[in-house]
Amino acid sequence: MGAAADDRFSRQQRFAPFGAAGEARTRAATVAVVGLGGLGSWIADHLARAGVGTLRLIDRDLVEESNLPRQGLYGEADARAGRPKAEAAAERLAAIGGPTRLEPCVVELARKNVAELLGGADLVMDGLDHFAGRFLLNDWCRQQRVPWIYGGAVGGSGSVLRIEGEEGPCLRCLFPDAAGAVGGDTCDTVGVLSPLPALIAALQCSEALRFLAGDRRPARLWHLEPWEGRALALQPGAPSPECPVCARRSWPALEAAAESEEAKLCGRDTVQIAPAATAALDLERMAARWQGLGAVEQGRFLVRLRLDGVVVTLFRDGRALVQGTDSPARARALYERLIGR
Numbered sequence: 001m002g003a004a005a006d007d008r009f010s011r012q013q014r015f016a017p018f019g020a021a022g023e024a025r026t027r028a029a030t031v032a033v034v035g036l037g038g039l040g041s042w043i044a045d046h047l048a049r050a051g052v053g054t055l056r057l058i059d060r061d062l063v064e065e066s067n068l069p070r071q072g073l074y075g076e077a078d079a080r081a082g083r084p085k086a087e088a089a090a091e092r093l094a095a096i097g098g099p100t101r102l103e104p105c106v107v108e109l110a111r112k113n114v115a116e117l118l119g120g121a122d123l124v125m126d127g128l129d130h131f132a133g134r135f136l137l138n139d140w141c142r143q144q145r146v147p148w149i150y151g152g153a154v155g156g157s158g159s160v161l162r163i164e165g166e167e168g169p170c171l172r173c174l175f176p177d178a179a180g181a182v183g184g185d186t187c188d189t190v191g192v193l194s195p196l197p198a199l200i201a202a203l204q205c206s207e208a209l210r211f212l213a214g215d216r217r218p219a220r221l222w223h224l225e226p227w228e229g230r231a232l233a234l235q236p237g238a239p240s241p242e243c244p245v246c247a248r249r250s251w252p253a254l255e256a257a258a259e260s261e262e263a264k265l266c267g268r269d270t271v272q273i274a275p276a277a278t279a280a281l282d283l284e285r286m287a288a289r290w291q292g293l294g295a296v297e298q299g300r301f302l303v304r305l306r307l308d309g310v311v312v313t314l315f316r317d318g319r320a321l322v323q324g325t326d327s328p329a330r331a332r333a334l335y336e337r338l339i340g341r
């Protein structure tokens with residue numbers, strides 16, 4: 001490594017508990033960031049700046065204007081163009097420079113692809129905003145003994161926990177059911193101010209760097225309510241004897257019957273269609289097939305068609321976002337007509 005690279009990372013190397021050994025381990029690590037929204041965009045930014053060796057950037061969504069107040073890495077041009085977050089994030093992180101290898105993945109994490117997406121990761125970062133996805137992360141990471149760092153931020157409060165090893169609890173120990181986890185609140189219903197997810201993401205990254213540096217002291221369960229001026233660092237306790245994962249070594253999210261993905265509402269007027277089987281699509285052929293139906297646009301990760309007031313964005317794995325409708329039936333019909341499977 002040259003003198004310039006030494007200087008770039010000199011401040012983190014000089015922090016004694018991290019030091020040159022932490023630096024070397026961080027440079028050799030592969031970290032998967034799942035979800036690149038309010039948490040994940042800041043997580044990716046911190047970890048790229050810290051010089052993590054490989055960052056896998058996993059997100060299913062497109063940048064929207066309502067993301068801009070609290071999601072780092074994106075700008076109005078990304079929202080106007082409806083770019084995939086993973087693509088826009090990778091471009092922004094590449095501009096920051098440094099040694100990090102970036103692997104943008106424009107996909108939805110699901111049971112069918114979790115092993116492919118997370119395989120080989122030394123650490124998984126939770127940048128998700130829904131518990132179905134977190135339980136999938138939890139179960140796969142527990143089964144494969146890959147450490148992961150939970151982060152949640154909704155309304156006025158946020159939490160962080162590094163989940164690793166048999167002595168500590170998993171996410172299912174803490175939240176036996178998804179609905180009870182946050183009282184059903186989401187950022188869509190109760191809102192959020194931008195400092196909270198940025199704070200939670202930074203705390204997740206602090207835990208990540210501590211882990212990558214080889215510090216194996218027990219994790220704390222962090223709970224922050226900055227608006228109220230409250231901060232707690234709790235002993236997370238032991239695994240629950242009721243937990244299916246920790247007590248019975250079963251993995252509900254991995255064993256669920258065929259995923260009922262199909263059509264679901266995803267935001268205010270966007271429906272996602274995700275076929276259960278994955279077969280790579282030829283986007284160029286699809287773009288050619290759609291010529292004449294409406295305005296067609298093709299990017300590295302997608303092909304897009306505007307017709308009859310809706311925008312259909314199709315990804316290589318067959319997943320599509322239909323913007324401009326809140327009717328899963330209408331979106332499904334459109335999908336069958338345009339993609340035909």
Ligand SMILES: [Zn+2]
Pocket residue numbers: 169170171172173174239240243244245246247
């Ligand atoms: Zn558990």
